[in-house]
Amino acid sequence: MARVQSIVLEEVTFRVRAGGRLRAWQMGQRNVHAFACGRPCSWEEVPPHAVLVRYRPDGPPTFTLADGTPVVGASRVYLAPTGAFVEAPQLQEAKAAVTRQPRRSQGTALRPPQQGGA
Structure with a gap:
């Protein structure tokens, strides 16, 4: 594996590992838990329309x-x-609000069916 100061990646997915993020937060120490996965391609200067993206362990988990x-x-x-x-x-889609129906109280506990005529 080589180390480089600059690289261009195509078809990129950003990943944040929840366990590593939690450990970094609990211990107050940096660790590698957030990264970009993609296909390396030839270097080009950053175009003027490209926008800055960042990650902060003490911020949102993305x-x-x-x-x-x-x-x-x-x-x-x-x-x-x-x-x-x-x-x-590629922006994260807003999660649809989950609405749950309140549970109805049946007043009786579920019991296994009785065997025989007793």
Whole structure:
């Protein structure tokens, strides 16, 4: 495995491991639990329309844009010493509110069927 200062990735998915995030928060120490997965491609300068994406262990459990919008992936990510910049970010869909019907009290407990005529 090689180490590089800058790289461009295509078809990127951002991942945050919940256990590592929790450990970092509990211990107050940094660890590698959030990363970008994608296919490396040739380096290009960061285009002017690319937007900054960031991750903070003490913030939401996702990568976010500067305005706090959650990002789950991007068509292309430029990872450079000045930050991570994305083209065509894929935003996290808002979770639909789950509405549950209140449980009805039956007044009787469920009992296994009795065998025989007793």
